[in-house]
Amino acid sequence: MIEFEGVSKVYQHNGEDLRAVDRVDLNIEKGEIFGVIGFSGAGKSTLVRLVNLLEKPTQGRVLVGGEDLSQLTNPDLRKVRKRIGMIFQHFNLLDSKTVLHNVAFPLSISGVPKSEINKRVEEILEFVGIAEKANQYPDELSGGQKQRVGIARALATSPDILLCDEATSALDPETTKSILNLLKKVRDEYKITILMITHEMNVVREICDRIAVMENGRVIEKGSIFELFSNPQHVTTQNFVRTVMENEIPPSILEGISKRGGNRHIYRITFIEESAGQPVLSQVSKNYEVEVNVLFGQITELQGIPFGHLVVELQGDDKEIIKAIDYIQHIVAIQEVVAHAG
Numbered sequence: 001m002i003e004f005e006g007v008s009k010v011y012q013h014n015g016e017d018l019r020a021v022d023r024v025d026l027n028i029e030k031g032e033i034f035g036v037i038g039f040s041g042a043g044k045s046t047l048v049r050l051v052n053l054l055e056k057p058t059q060g061r062v063l064v065g066g067e068d069l070s071q072l073t074n075p076d077l078r079k080v081r082k083r084i085g086m087i088f089q090h091f092n093l094l095d096s097k098t099v100l101h102n103v104a105f106p107l108s109i110s111g112v113p114k115s116e117i118n119k120r121v122e123e124i125l126e127f128v129g130i131a132e133k134a135n136q137y138p139d140e141l142s143g144g145q146k147q148r149v150g151i152a153r154a155l156a157t158s159p160d161i162l163l164c165d166e167a168t169s170a171l172d173p174e175t176t177k178s179i180l181n182l183l184k185k186v187r188d189e190y191k192i193t194i195l196m197i198t199h200e201m202n203v204v205r206e207i208c209d210r211i212a213v214m215e216n217g218r219v220i221e222k223g224s225i226f227e228l229f230s231n232p233q234h235v236t237t238q239n240f241v242r243t244v245m246e247n248e249i250p251p252s253i254l255e256g257i258s259k260r261g262g263n264r265h266i267y268r269i270t271f272i273e274e275s276a277g278q279p280v281l282s283q284v285s286k287n288y289e290v291e292v293n294v295l296f297g298q299i300t301e302l303q304g305i306p307f308g309h310l311v312v313e314l315q316g317d318d319k320e321i322i323k324a325i326d327y328i329q330h331i332v333a334i335q336e337v338v339a340h341a342g
């Protein structure tokens, strides 16, 4: 649906080249919620501006629905633009207009007849859950309600793509959750492809199917939400994961392990769905002559599904431990973390 092929965007800064986006290849599928995460200055906003045609790539191609944006004539560009909606961190609403008129605005500038506009606005305000605020002004609304208006306005012209630029960064955690749920509903019911940029891992964890991590203009890692949470490769990705889930064994526990010394069998078990983690370990204790000692555990939710790590020590005869590991790895992911401590 959105393809970046070797895309770079170079700005001139004090006579030097600044690569805001650097040789990015990404393929965002129709109907998915794709997150781009990175720290400030990573190049996320520039990437989005290349999709909504506010910027042209210095190198490479950006394709939307298979069409190379740089090859389009102005009338065709306008048509593509209508297929792309956008929401912003600070909502960007017109304060002098009511909610109804804010949402009607993109429809009237596209020449939609008045009778149709009213019907469409009513329907879309109902969808985002603020029909009763239609005649109020943005100043009279909470942040979450303003973002609902922003979403309604972006959806008014029935786009195929919704770009979200830090859409929940100005909102408290509860309101963030409700807006993310609404975005999920937008994707599920309207089949709209969503590209969201954020610096918050809890946002991508909540609703993204896949994510790309950006740093210094480059995509340093990409994959499904489960891949990146369970096995982050790059140190920046690991740091992002750590903001919502401690991945490391705490030093105090490691210290305890090394003090006791000896030949230790310590493993990290990664599981999706709470039911998969604990039962497999009780089966191990029952079926093998192996004692299971849980040293550390962490659990979070990915798209509403429990996801976690358990760090366990297996004690027993080596042969029994090998059999137990063989059993475990058929059910959940298991990785040795410390073979010989102390």
Ligand SMILES: Nc1ncnc2c1ncn2[C@@H]1O[C@H](COP(=O)(O)OP(=O)(O)OP(=O)(O)O)[C@@H](O)[C@H]1O
Pocket (backbone or CB within 6 Å): 011, 012, 013, 018, 019, 020, 038, 039, 040, 041, 042, 043, 044, 045, 046, 047
């Ligand atoms: N119009 C411009 N002219 C010159 N440099 C720019 C321009 N726009 C962005 N940059 C530079 O490009 C780099 C990437 O900026 P960008 O805004 O895309 O990052 P970001 O990840 O969205 O950060 P933030 O979350 O702070 O907006 C930064 O170093 C920025 O200073």
